[in-house]
Amino acid sequence: MNETQRTRLRNAGFVTFFFSGICAISSGVVVSLLQEQYGFAYGMTGTLLSLMSIGNLLAGFLMAVLPGKLGMKPSALLLTAGYAVGYGLMGLVSGGGWALAFFLVGLAKGSVINVCTILVSDNSADRTRGMNLMHSCYAMGALLCPFLIAAAAQVSLGLALALLAGMGGLLWVVYLASPLEGKGKAKQSVTDWSFLRSRRFWMLTALIFCQNAAEQSVTGWMVTYFKGSGIITGAMAAYTVTVMWGATLVARLLIAFVFPFKHPRKAMVVMGVGCTVFYFALMQAHSQWSAVLLLFAFAFAMAGMNPTAVASAGKMTSVASMGVMLPAASSGAILMPWLIGKVADQAGLAAGMAVNLVPCVGLLVLAALVARLPEETED
Numbered sequence: 001m002n003e004t005q006r007t008r009l010r011n012a013g014f015v016t017f018f019f020s021g022i023c024a025i026s027s028g029v030v031v032s033l034l035q036e037q038y039g040f041a042y043g044m045t046g047t048l049l050s051l052m053s054i055g056n057l058l059a060g061f062l063m064a065v066l067p068g069k070l071g072m073k074p075s076a077l078l079l080t081a082g083y084a085v086g087y088g089l090m091g092l093v094s095g096g097g098w099a100l101a102f103f104l105v106g107l108a109k110g111s112v113i114n115v116c117t118i119l120v121s122d123n124s125a126d127r128t129r130g131m132n133l134m135h136s137c138y139a140m141g142a143l144l145c146p147f148l149i150a151a152a153a154q155v156s157l158g159l160a161l162a163l164l165a166g167m168g169g170l171l172w173v174v175y176l177a178s179p180l181e182g183k184g185k186a187k188q189s190v191t192d193w194s195f196l197r198s199r200r201f202w203m204l205t206a207l208i209f210c211q212n213a214a215e216q217s218v219t220g221w222m223v224t225y226f227k228g229s230g231i232i233t234g235a236m237a238a239y240t241v242t243v244m245w246g247a248t249l250v251a252r253l254l255i256a257f258v259f260p261f262k263h264p265r266k267a268m269v270v271m272g273v274g275c276t277v278f279y280f281a282l283m284q285a286h287s288q289w290s291a292v293l294l295l296f297a298f299a300f301a302m303a304g305m306n307p308t309a310v311a312s313a314g315k316m317t318s319v320a321s322m323g324v325m326l327p328a329a330s331s332g333a334i335l336m337p338w339l340i341g342k343v344a345d346q347a348g349l350a351a352g353m354a355v356n357l358v359p360c361v362g363l364l365v366l367a368a369l370v371a372r373l374p375e376e377t378e379d
Contacts, residue, residue, distance in 0.1 A: 046341020
């Protein structure tokens with residue numbers, strides 16, 4: 001493969017991850033708009049968000065299998081069509097149709113991150129810089145999405161959904177035009193499963209489970225919570241997503257380029273304290289500005305937890321170990337939003353959101369346990 005093709009593939013990863021940031025993060029705003037217009041129960045909101053997470057989880061397994069059968073390009077085109085089809089369906093159907101639509105959006109989200117990781121990491125001279133740039137593209141899309149959706153929703157919900165379907169269509173066209181491989185080549189190697197006996201591995205998996213649970217619950221539910229409680233009203237509530245992703249982008253860039261962690265495991269303990277304290281304070285907020293500032297602080301504290309935890313796997317990091325760790329940990333993003341919806345239906349939304357303190361405390365406890373492990377022991 002020549003340098004021009006490598007550049008095109010790398011740039012395709014950057015561009016499509018930007019579009020994915022818009023499409024994926026818009027789901028929390030969209031589900032709030034749907035609930036506002038159709039008046040369905042909080043339990044339905046939690047179910048839709050969980051179905052999206054199930055699609056995201058399934059995509060990881062499908063992208064590991066399908067390229068060997070169909071080739072990378074056909075697989076990417078098949079699965080990433082979920083953004084355009086899913087958001088398109090939301091504007092045309094209701095009830096069970098929404099369930100399918102959110103599942104398809106999740107399927108596209110999980111597929112895009114897999115494809116983009118391959119495109120950028122395999123075609124960058126400096127993988128660390130390439131991956132940081134890729135995730136910055138996602139964060140920029142996530143920052144932009146509330147402005148686009150709020151502006152379109154002022155006209156109609158249908159226009160907002162059509163805009164997102166169009167963004168998903170553009171993402172799909174970029175893959176269509178890229179020089180992705182056709183038939184995938186099978187790679188044979190001896191898989192080392194010894195990580196399954198490692199205490200460190202399972203502690204880190206549990207830690208990322210808690211991180212996914214806490215983060216996805218805030219991303220998916222916070223707009224609905226702020227509107228329902230009256231803390232932040234109207235279109236302003238949608239911009240809280242921008243606050244979260246602005247904090248995330250700033251924190252990750254600082255960690256990567258300005259203040260790299262000298263003691264990553266101790267840093268995770270500090271981040272765990274920050275997540276717990278700021279989330280508890282956020283649940284006590286009664287004014288718009290205190291809520292916004294505490295949400296920024298929470299997202300800033302959370303931002304470095306996932307990449308630092310994955311990096312802490314050290315020698316255990318492999319295709320096999322990540323294939324177990326990340327899907328298992330992603331189940332936290334399925335369970336917690338659903339649980340919040342169920343509690344909210346029975347005891348109110350404030351009580352439902354309070355449940356999210358459990359994974360925040362879990363982050364702190366597990367980070368402390370990981371920090372106590374010997375530096376190089378594989379257990």
